[in-house]
């Protein structure tokens with residue numbers, strides 16, 4: 124993917140209306156109106172918006188914010204699991220974990236690429252991550268304390284990510300939707316591998332089983348928080364639904380996730396740490412207990428167990444890499460000059 | 465071909481080289497200078513881990529399962545060269561270590577391909593590793609004053625671990641001298657393109673480097689093993 128540094132930032136110059144030929148000439152307010160109409164019609168008809176199509180400024184900035192946050196989550200999310208690569212207890216598990224962490228780096232690459240099609244460079248987005256102007260998923264502010272946490276992350280965190288992301292494969296913005304198709308395939312591998320890791324522990328020694336239960340106890344509630352605040356408090360949801368960037372509400376997705384996990388936990392022989400969990404015949408769903416939204420807000424604000432550590436490590440890696448990136452750029456420039464002369 | 469098939473434990477040093485370098489590269493996860501290198505370093509680490517597992521599988525009659533081989537041997541039983549156990553240092557250090565090693569491993573595997581259990585696939589993999597390291601060596605050597613200085617420092621520091629690579633491994637029929645000459649010529653060529661100086665000192669200090677194949681390692685190796693083995697050893701007999 125080429126890096127686009129000076130994008131058509133929602134301006135009309137050079138923009139093509141989604142409707143193709145016959146669309147209004149750019150320039151006046153009537154033209155803007157026609158472009159908006161064509162955009163609305165395309166979204167309503169479930170057509171994909173592509174990078175060269177005209178789009179409202181707010182649609183572009185919402186997408187950039189969401190894709191960037193997603194990309195940042197992929198690369199910050201490497202840290203808690205990379206924490207166990209050197210200590211994985213078998214060579215087979217070590218290979219699986221290395222491949223998984225590598226996949227997450229790849230997801231970061233696809234997503235920064237998708238954001239570039241909207242005119243946001245990777246460099247600029249990383250700066251925003253590093254100075255706290257953009258966020259990443261709060262789930263990665265929890266620590267991986269034992270080997271079982273690697274399994275719990277795969278099963279629950281990748282599982283929640285899939286529930287969130289499968290609908291994004293039909294997102295109205297083409298490059299994002301296509302990136303999500305690739306990503307979801309790999310996430311579902313991760314989810315199965317995590318489940319399988321926990322299953323091995325649950326069927327293992329007493330100590331292994333206890334390790335698995337402890338990990339699930341710590342990761343269950345934070346996983347439910349991954350779907351974001353309850354619908355009546357969610358700031359961006361309505362507009363994103365209208366734009367078909369989002370297809371289901373936070374609470375709908377959270378319920379879907381709980382309904383998937385309960386039977387899986389049973390199959391694992393592990394308990395989910397919620398005494399209020401029970402089947403509701405009438406609703407056809409599992410009822411679950413109240414989420415501690417105060418904890419969610421605290422972690423979001425930066426007061427989670429690892430916020431400081433994750434961001435510091437990311438910044439340090441970036442700063443330590445500065446001379447490498449400069450060297451690569453300098454060599455490329457010299458090389459170009461030499462082959463020109 | 466059967467005449468030159470490796471003797472029972474002859475491939476152990478190769479497996480240990482691959483495992484230990486993979487372990488070192490695995491430490492980079494989350495710390496790489498650019499996202500593309502997160503992917504590339506993990507790729508190389510995964511290839512090496514796969515090679516180690518294939519080589520260990522060939523030794524299971526004598527040494528047990530791959531996990532017994534990796535997790536339950538003591539430091540003195542490991543036969544890897546000292547080069548691969550050296551700490552990552554900065555990116556230049558990691559790249560030069562990789563260049564020195566893959567410029568050795570690739571032609572070695574190519575020569576052994578007919579008799580090794582991992583054969584052709586591994587030769588292709590190591591060719592990629594070598595290409596990656598060569599490209600970065602040239603970029604860093606040629607790039608900026610700082611990158612040049614760092615890369616030269618790395619080469620000077622790691623040079624003393626290079627002669628050991630060509631100590632004959634018992635049971636492997638290889639022209640070691642010819643391999644060493646080919647390696648030196650390759651390194652000279654890459655360093656030439658990178659504007660780096662090939663270190664002049666001995667490739668093996670009389671008292672320190674060069675005994676990894678006999679199970680004598682450097683201090684950082686004990687810590688590497690402690691980290692790698694502790695969880696497995698904490699749960700004797702458990703399956704994972």
Ligand SMILES: [Fe+2]
Nearest residue numbers: 197226227230
């Ligand atoms: Fe991912």
Ligand SMILES: [Fe+2]
Nearest residue numbers: 227281310313
């Ligand atoms: Fe994942």
